[in-house]
Amino acid sequence: MAYNRYIYDKAENVLSFRRQKAFQDAEERRQKIYSKLPRVREIERQLASTGFSAAKAVADGSSDIKTELSKLKETNQRLQTELRILLVKNGYTTADLEEQYICPLCTDHGFVDGRMCGCMKNLLREITFNELNSLSPLALARFDTFDLSYYPNTPDENGKVPRVRMEKIFNFCKNYAEEFDGHGKSVYMEGGTGLGKTHLSLAIANRVIERGFGVIYCSAPDILEKMRFGNFSKNFSRETLGHLEECDLLILDDLGTEFPNPFSSSCVYNLVNKRILLQKPTIMNTNLSHEQIKKFYTERFLSRMIGEQIYLTFIGKDVRITRGRMK
Ligand SMILES: [Zn+2]
Known part of the structure; x- marks a missing residue:
């Protein structure tokens, strides 16, 4: 997969930082060892000079190169x-005494023999995901911070x-989240604002990320806005779209709050449809009821997007208001 320059530059910066850090850490360790064991430095100097002597012997064309080189080799081994x-x-x-690289394969250069190293590929993916996730409060929402006591324990007008x-x-x-394997069912969450859809989606995202999967969380209006202004802005490219289509789990929050038009409708349809074809699950959230979402999207969209998914209907009162009152 290709990435845009912006993502590349960020990756190169990370690698350069890793190399610098490896060098500084090694330098610190060396100085510590030298001050404790001065003989270590002496040996290192002697080793360097045996190498120099060998090169000199060859260059000078000494009469008995063989004997001289084997003597040097012996000294070298003894010192080692x-x-x-x-x-x-x-x-x-x-x-x-040496640099410890995060990736010894490419010594944190990102390339081995002119080919991109696996660590660079991971880094590019990670940076793209972070860019996409940077606007979401991912860290705040977890299962253990979800409080059921905000939901009324008495039946509502529908007896639920x-x-x-x-x-x-x-x-x-x-x-x-615990059983997520990258190919499970998609989920459609419906319900009024402040009922915990975003919180639970983010809690799923956090757990699934912890378990080693690639997750992208984004608000539908935000991502559609980026798509609308061309695939060529700084943070959004065709490659970004590729990640949205191919990441292990995509979370589309706030579906239906984007400006309704045939463009946004077909963008969401194409994206989710592509993921269904790739058997990649998507979690979609909406504040709109089934009737309201029908006005935004076509029947084709609804049957494809909602028909094949696990349907969760959130009920209750806006827990953010309840929370405010309780404080
Ligand atoms: Zn590497």
């Missing part, structure tokens, strides 16, 4: 052994008890 033993005796290894319903939904979401 002394160094190893001295370090181990004091609780170190020779690796402590919000807390009982929400407990079921909460347990469903928790299991969904």
Whole structure:
């Protein structure tokens, strides 16, 4: 997959920082070891000079290069052994004198023999995901911060008890996150504002990310706005769209609050449809009722988007208001 320059530059910065850090850390370790064991530095200098002597012997065309080189080799091995033993005796290894890279394969350069290293690929993906997720309060919403006591424990006008319903939904979401394998069912969450849809979606996102999957959370109006102004803005490219289509879990929040037009409707349809074809689950949230969403989207959209998904209806009163009153 190709990425735009902006994402590349960010990745290069991260790699350059990693290399610098590896160098600084190694330098610190070396200085510590040298001050404790001055002999280590002496050995290192001698080792460097045996290398130089060998090169000199060859360059000078000494009469007996073979004997001289084997002598140097012997000295070199003797010094190496002394160094190893001295370090181990004091609780170190020779690796402590060298740079420790996060990716030893490419020594944090991102490329090996002209080919992109796996660590660079991961980094590019991670940065793209972070860019897309940067506007969401991902860190704040977790299952353990979801409070069921804000939901009334008495039947509403339809005879349904919000807390009982929400407990079921909460347990469903928790299991969904625990059992998520990248190919499960999609989820459609419907209900008025402030009933916890965003909180539970983000809690799923957090848990699924913890379990090692790639998750993108975005508000539908926000992402549609970015799509509308071309695929060529700084943070949004065709590659970004590719991530939305292919990430393990996509969460589209606030569906239906975008400006309704055939463009947004077809964008959402194409995106979610592509994911259904790839068997990648999507979680969609909307504050609108079934009747209201019908006005925004076509029948085709509804049957495809909603028909094949797990349908969760949130009920109760706006818990943000309840929370305010309780304080
Ligand atoms: Zn690498």
